[in-house]
Amino acid sequence: MxxxxxxxxxxxxxxxxxxxxxxxxxxxxxxxxxxxxxxxxxxxxxxxxxxxxxxxxxxxxxxxxxxxxxxxxxxxxxxxxxxxxxxxxxxxxxxxxxxxxxxxxxxxxxxxxxxxxxxxxxxxxxxxxxxxxxxxxxxxxxxxxxxxxxxxxxxxxxxxxxxxxxxxxxxxxxxxxxxxxxxxxxxxxxxxxxxxxxxxxxxxxxxxxxxxxxxxxxxVDSVYSVNPTFVDNPQEITTLTYKEMRELSYAGFSVFHDEALIPAYKEEIPVCIKNTNNPDAPGTYIVSEKKPSEKCVVGIASDSGFCSIYISKYLMNREVGFGRRLFHILEDEGISFEHAPSGIDDMSVILRENGLPIEKEKRILARIQNELNPDLISIHRNLAMIMIVGEGLVRTIGVAQKATTAISNANVNIEMINQGSSEVSMMFGIKAEDLDKAVKSLYYAFFE
Amino acid sequence: MxxxxxxxxxxxxxxxxxxxxxxxxxxxxxxxxxxxxxxxxxxxxxxxxxxxxxxxxxxxxxxxxxxxxxxxxxxxxxxxxxxxxxxxxxxxxxxxxxxxxxxxxxxxxxxxxxxxxxxxxxxxxxxxxxxxxxxxxxxxxxxxxxxxxxxxxxxxxxxxxxxxxxxxxxxxxxxxxxxxxxxxxxxxxxxxxxxxxxxxxxxxxxxxxxxxxxxxxxxVDSVYSVNPTFVDNPQEITTLTYKEMRELSYAGFSVFHDEALIPAYKEEIPVCIKNTNNPDAPGTYIVSEKKPSEKCVVGIASDSGFCSIYISKYLMNREVGFGRRLFHILEDEGISFEHAPSGIDDMSVILRENGLPIEKEKRILARIQNELNPDLISIHRNLAMIMIVGEGLVRTIGVAQKATTAISNANVNIEMINQGSSEVSMMFGIKAEDLDKAVKSLYYAFFE
CATH class of the missing domain: 3.40.1160.10 (Acetylglutamate kinase-like)
Structure with missing residues (x-):
């Protein structure tokens, strides 16, 4: 039923x-x-x-x-x-x-x-x-x-x-x-x-x-492999896993209310996205598991409105608790962040731009400066994130090459790459103004 | 003097x-x-x-x-x-x-x-x-x-x-x-x-x-752009910044005692690495700042002996304090880690293999399973890290492309990319068995 x-x-x-x-x-x-x-x-x-x-x-x-x-x-x-x-x-x-x-x-x-x-x-x-x-x-x-x-x-x-x-x-x-x-x-x-x-x-x-x-x-007939505002008639997705859908919807795929997947996910009820105006179209299925297909990437999602706080301090990695103290300041100021990739002597905190209003920016920078005494601290606004999503990513050689080549070919500088923390996605940070050409170029690389 | x-x-x-x-x-x-x-x-x-x-x-x-x-x-x-x-x-x-x-x-x-x-x-x-x-x-x-x-x-x-x-x-x-x-x-x-x-x-x-x-x-006459065990007669580095030296020595460049840079760094005393057996060779200078040169990458460092703990849980990013509770378990067990890149519903913790002895592994996995109830948890051993280092990275389009292409051309799968958290380095995680061919390929891409 x-x-x-x-x-x-x-x-x-x-x-x-x-x-x-x-x-x-x-x-x-x-x-x-x-x-x-x-x-x-x-x-x-x-x-x-x-x-x-x-x-x-x-x-x-x-x-x-x-x-x-x-x-x-x-x-x-x-x-x-x-x-x-x-x-x-x-x-x-x-x-x-x-x-x-x-x-x-x-x-x-x-x-x-x-x-x-x-x-x-x-x-x-x-x-x-x-x-x-x-x-x-x-x-x-x-x-x-x-x-x-x-x-x-x-x-x-x-x-x-x-x-x-x-x-x-x-x-x-x-x-x-x-x-x-x-x-x-x-x-x-x-x-x-x-x-x-x-x-x-x-x-x-x-x-x-x-x-x-x-x-x-x-x-709509289905979930598309990329937002149709970037590409005309993008490929339709036949089947997605819940995990893939989560990653896509995080970065701008608003087909489905994020919270709405939870009850279906817990009971492993398959979900099908269909079109009332074209009910014979097969639609897109969201399922727990799917057979590995030859296609390793199912979709490219993107969202702008991100910013980053970059902090550099010589010998940071010898300073016990540096990260913890930074997170404490952010928590204290009610700032929630998305990711915090770290280097040896550097840390970046990626957050939604609306989570760091201009009026808070000055105070937070001052607190980080006073309490952590970094060599350098800077805020970069107007960033966009692109997610390349697919359960097959982890088993496929050359996906990063294909993606970085597509972005370079669009003459776009990559501000950030986060690969490997998730097995089903690869994340790129770029300037928001470059979003359109980067997404187009990625779409053509992976889907045409 | x-x-x-x-x-x-x-x-x-x-x-x-x-x-x-x-x-x-x-x-x-x-x-x-x-x-x-x-x-x-x-x-x-x-x-x-x-x-x-x-x-x-x-x-x-x-x-x-x-x-x-x-x-x-x-x-x-x-x-x-x-x-x-x-x-x-x-x-x-x-x-x-x-x-x-x-x-x-x-x-x-x-x-x-x-x-x-x-x-x-x-x-x-x-x-x-x-x-x-x-x-x-x-x-x-x-x-x-x-x-x-x-x-x-x-x-x-x-x-x-x-x-x-x-x-x-x-x-x-x-x-x-x-x-x-x-x-x-x-x-x-x-x-x-x-x-x-x-x-x-x-x-x-x-x-x-x-x-x-x-x-x-x-x-030795100088610091080399890559460890000579991988490449014969690698290019010599003329000038390095302290930051570049730090990133290189983190991942296996053992030319210089890491702690030894600190007093010189603090007083901004330039350091010159020279050869007693060939004192007329110019050596390698380590300085606070250097002029931007056309070469964006100064060196490729690498080190094996890393492992990662991968944790995936549907809706992790809606679970407040998930990361904090994970770090608490690690701290409690005396495990210190290098990086902890996060996805939406996934987290990886990268650590030195000797920091996670086999006898501790079972207990830590059990604690994570019991206390955080993830969908999936796995440990990957025998990883190697490659660092591509250069103050010019941040201003140069196409470095990630060049690097990922070189690694793909060596037929090596990239397990992890961390770019953007540091402005002077780009980090790749691969299987340790692939290290030799990946480093060789990267060296030829950037230095020949």
Whole structure:
């Protein structure tokens, strides 16, 4: 039995919801359906979730809210009418919104409840439409399903007892339509996951019911071997391991909510990324293990917005505890870093640029200078990281040569190489301004 | 004014000591001479220091010592006779040895005092021979010179007050001949530096008298760009920075006692490595700064005897304190490591193989497994590190490409690359069995 999750663009309009129903119809194994809130229908369209957040903020400011509610209801109205569903659903959505606004809860709880209306309504609409289309289907509230979460508004964490409760649902005959993005605390408060959290709900349900597959329907045919903003029509990836997906998503592959892989990974449920608009495309599978293929590199990910702190001190490696004292300063200042490669008399600390705001920079440099007395300390901003990812890297001679040659051929200086610490990736640091040409050159070297 | 230190092979025989006297004669700036104990005259010859250690050990075992003293005195006798010096010097050496053996001191102090007889006698012989050759010269005991050290037998550390005392000597008219390798505590106990410590004495004297140059006479014309065991007649290095020398000596360039650079570095005294047997060769200069040259790589160093611990755990980078807890286990077990490059869900710890004895391996792996619960943990032994060193690396595009291409062309798999943590070096980890072919290939790529 399969769990299928449909993203915002898959439920953005009546036309899209018809596609979803068709997809469900064509495979009777698709028993658990998780849905997002209606997303964008076109480039400058608004997402329902954003509209609900604006409504909540207006309400907090004591503004009149009718002008915020109207466009939300208009979107739902269009969908419901076009699908020939009963008007009762619309009444229900409107009543839910007003009830939340009037309820006496904290600001954060109110916002979480409002945000959840998008997913909740999607699920109600889809189950009604499935029933109308002759498919036995039920809307299932996360509270009833057993999605029990911690009390962290906007950043709920699933509690372990959820999985046993979900497992009891597994022998359903009907199609269960579950809204994504939120769960309930033990005290029955509605709390949402972090943004994009329908992926998380899908993964939790798949792990709970021990699905044979977790299908994640989006609007792309597959995960691509490189970000299409760099290269036209890049190669599609057929199969990825969880490890490969992790490395790719770290450096900018945002196909899939990072946290969402965890429940599926733990239960070894394979994940398939598919396209609602082209369901016959094979998609990309994410699995625990795959057979070694002749291709050692599966993808090239990249991300800018990094910086580094470089510290050099003659005889550093004879100074006991130098690294520890440096890390202590960073921890003390609330700076978290990504990597800290060390030489003999040198150390670099690589971090996300937003983790080292300019106003903190001066104080941290001064502290390092005073407390560690280095010969040289410098900060390099505007760095980008490129990750070359593949389980085959460790067994293949010449990958580093191929990669460094491609980068040199693009006339790009390599600021940093980190190879060998991970068996499935190789990391290069370059200047952010060189990112486009370096990634292009690497793509052509490994994939064309 | 210059400080010149002559190593063991430079004072191994009367013939060598004549060369030393000539070198001193040709440059009146050479006012402070530091000498080692007589070293090897030919491949299987014995060093006086080793003979003195054997004597000390025999004495401890209460063996008859005559058969140990005889060959020592025979060596000194040959030198003294051939140089036509007074027999009084020999009497003095013999009496010194017996006095040490009879003195009521600790075992370690006795051994230190015995070991120092080699350098001390060398200095007495050389100053006598210089005087005989018409050069005004004096033997100067380190106690008189002001070399004051900590009370760590076999591993003395210089105390800061020494430098002021040494500075008072600087306006000498005579040539001062100072035995290397030992100093005295404030309580006037004789304590030696670590083995090879005459380099340290030379550097301390150079820093103390603020010499314009510290000449270190050995039996090679220069520092070579690669170890001559890998390549015949490798290129000589004209000038190195202290930083470059440090990186090279870390990975197997044993030209110069690592600790010995410190006093010269601190006072920015240039160091020149020269050959007693070919004093007209320009030698290799070690300096604070050098002009950027067109050559970005000055040397390729390498060393085997490394191993790595590789740890992989899905979602490691979300687990706060993972690295800290790993380092805590290593510290707890008394394991010190060289580098710890990290990936997203992986970490490697690189260490010297002798720092992870087989009998500890099992316990440490078990602790890491129990306390950190990783998905995978493995130890790789028989690794070698290659360092490509040069102050120009940071400004040069394509060095990584050249290096990785050379290694690939030798059909060698690269286990690890660490670039960017140091601005003057690039580190490659490979299997030790591949070291010879990788180094050869790199040498030809960068130097031919």
């Amino acid at each position: 399969k769990v299928a999750k449909f993203g915002g663009s898959s439920v953005a309009s009546a036309e899209q919801i018809r596609k979803v129903a068709n997809i469900i119809k064509t495979d009777p194994q698709r028993k658990f359906i998780v849905v997002s809130a209606p997303g964008k229908r076109f480039k400058d369209d608004e997402k329902i979730t954003d509209m609900l957040i604006q409504l909540g903020e207006a309400h907090q400011r004591n503004e009149t809210i009718d002008e915020y509610i109207y466009p939300i209801m208009k979107r739902f109205n269009e969908i419901v009418e076009e699908l020939n569903l009963e008007g009762e659903i619309l009444e229900n959505i409107k009543n839910t919104i007003y009830a939340i606004l009037e309820r006496n809860t904290t600001v954060l709880e109110k916002l979480d409840a409002l945000k959840a209306v998008g997913e909740d309504s999607s699920a109600k609409i889809l189950s009604a439409y499935l029933t109308l289309s002759g498919i036995e289907a039920t809307y299932m509230n996360p509270k009833v399903a057993g999605i029990i979460v911690s009390n962290n508004p906007g950043n709920a964490k699933i509690l372990p007892e959820s999985f046993d409760k979900l497992y009891e649902l597994r022998n359903t005959d009907e199609v269960m339509v579950i809204p994504g993005f939120f769960g309930y605390t033990k005290e029955e408060k509605l709390i949402t996951f972090s943004r994009g959290g329908s992926d998380i709900t899908g993964s939790i349900v798949a792990a709970g019911v021990k699905a044979s597959l977790y299908e994640n329907f989006t609007d | 210059k400080v010149a230190k002559f190593g063991g092979s430079s004072v191994a025989s009367a013939e060598q000591i004549r060369k030393v006297a000539n070198i001193i004669k040709t440059d009146p700036q050479r006012k402070f001479i530091v000498v080692s104990a007589p070293g090897k005259r030919f491949k299987d010859d014995e060093k006086i220091t080793d003979m003195l250690i054997q004597l000390g050990e025999a004495h401890q075992r209460n063996e008859t010592i005559d058969e140990y003293i005889y060959p020592i005195m025979k060596r000194f006798n040959e030198i003294v006779e051939e140089l036509n010096l007074e027999g009084e010097i020999l009497e003095n050496i013999k009496n010194t040895i017996y006095a040490i053996l009879e003195r009521n001191t600790t075992v370690l102090e006795k051994l230190d005092a015995l070991k120092a007889v080699g350098e001390d006698s060398s200095a007495k012989i050389l100053s006598a021979y210089l005087t005989l050759s018409g050069i005004e010269a004096t033997y100067m005991n380190p106690k008189v010179a002001g070399i004051i050290v900590s009370n760590n037998p076999g591993n003395a550390k210089i105390l800061p007050e020494s430098f002021d005392k040494l500075y008072e000597l600087r306006n000498t008219d005579e040539v001062m001949v100072i035995p290397g390798f030992f100093g005295y505590t404030k309580e006037e106990k004789l304590i030696t530096f670590s083995r090879g410590g005459s380099d340290i004495t030379g550097s301390i004297v150079a820093a103390g008298v603020k010499a314009s140059l510290y000449e270190n006479f050995t039996d």
